[in-house]
Amino acid sequence: MTYEDVLFTVEAGVATITINRPKVMNAFRGKTCEELIHAFNKAGWDKAVGVIVLTGTGDRAFCTGGDQSAHDGNYDGRGIIGLPVEELQSIIREVPKPVIARVQGYAIGGGNVLATLCDFTIASDKAQFGQVGPKVGSVDPGFGTAYLARIVGEKRAREIWYLCRRYTAAEAMAMGLVNAVVPHDQLDAEVAKWCAEILEKSPTALAIAKRSFNADTDSIRGIGGMGMQALAMYYATEESKEGVRAFNEKRKPDFRKFQK
Numbered sequence: 668m669t670y671e672d673v674l675f676t677v678e679a680g681v682a683t684i685t686i687n688r689p690k691v692m693n694a695f696r697g698k699t700c701e702e703l704i705h706a707f708n709k710a711g712w713d714k715a716v717g718v719i720v721l722t723g724t725g726d727r728a729f730c731t732g733g734d735q736s737a738h739d740g741n742y743d744g745r746g747i748i749g750l751p752v753e754e755l756q757s758i759i760r761e762v763p764k765p766v767i768a769r770v771q772g773y774a775i776g777g778g779n780v781l782a783t784l785c786d787f788t789i790a791s792d793k794a795q796f797g798q799v800g801p802k803v804g805s806v807d808p809g810f811g812t813a814y815l816a817r818i819v820g821e822k823r824a825r826e827i828w829y830l831c832r833r834y835t836a837a838e839a840m841a842m843g844l845v846n847a848v849v850p851h852d853q854l855d856a857e858v859a860k861w862c863a864e865i866l867e868k869s870p871t872a873l874a875i876a877k878r879s880f881n882a883d884t885d886s887i888r889g890i891g892g893m894g895m896q897a898l899a900m901y902y903a904t905e906e907s908k909e910g911v912r913a914f915n916e917k918r919k920p921d922f923r924k925f926q927k
């Protein structure tokens with residue numbers, strides 16, 4: 668596969684997968700998800716690779732989730748909602764190698780979900796985290812909600828989703844969403860340090876550990892699959908479309924008329 672939305676490199680045991688769509692703050696469209704799934708599979712089963720780093724191009728954003736300019740009641744690709752996002756989330760969990768999210772800017776919406784699903788998150792002090800679903804007519808009904816609660820606890824996860832606030836890297840660290848925060852100019856050195864430590868360890872022990880950590884939360888995938896069917900119906904409503912239109916028109920959404 669030739670990549671258009673993603674950059675892929677392998678160097679000294681480290682595969683780096685970079686979402687390369689800086690014009691839309693590294694938001695993903697259908698094609699981006701396909702390429703990310705392909706790249707994770709490639710790195711996951713390459714014997715030259717012991718650790719995978721996921722990041723975004725530039726300094727502004729790690730990833731800001733689904734590309735709202737490619738959202739017209741549904742996204743523009745394959746799958747129930749036009750994005751094979753459940754497959755992308757699953758492959759991050761299923762590759763038998765540790766995955767590090769290198770977060771240098773915004774990790775928002777589906778971008779925050781991707782970072783949450785990685786085994787580790789290393790953040791620059793300029794990074795910001797948050798969910799935006801209920802502000803833009805969406806919600807991740809699987810790993811993005813239920814797994815987040817496993818990481819930060821129920822109260823915090825509900826706050827993150829219901830209020831759609833943004834959190835600094837220090838705040839994210841305090842709630843257990845990131846493993847380390849470093850000054851922006853030291854981010855690459857810190858990520859390299861974590862990679863080097865991982866590469867010294869037994870790959871098989873790491874793979875078994877990763878799969879055993881996953882076992883406890885694998886049922887969330889099934890719940891998510893069911894939720895996606897509901898989400899596809901929600902995306903077809905005027906309520907959801909109001910959220911997408913408001914973001915694209917740079918105005919506040921008016922959801923009050925949809926109260927049931």
Ligand SMILES: CC(C)(COP(=O)(O)OP(=O)(O)OC[C@H]1O[C@@H](n2cnc3c(N)ncnc32)[C@H](O)[C@@H]1OP(=O)(O)O)[C@@H](O)C(=O)NCCC(=O)NCCSC(=O)c1cc(O)c2ccccc2c1O
Binds near residue numbers: 690
């Ligand atoms: C990231 C922001 C907080 C940045 O705010 P700021 O004020 O600094 O900058 P702007 O808002 O002016 O943005 C600059 C520029 O970038 C464009 N942009 C940013 N994000 C996106 C995006 N996601 N898609 C398309 N374009 C984007 C923006 O339009 C501006 O363009 P200009 O041409 O005007 O310069 C803020 O931008 C923000 O909150 N962005 C998030 C937007 C969003 O709605 N994201 C998608 C949410 S839904 C989702 O991600 C999602 C993910 C999943 O994994 C799911 C899984 C399962 C089910 C559902 C899922 C799902 O819905």
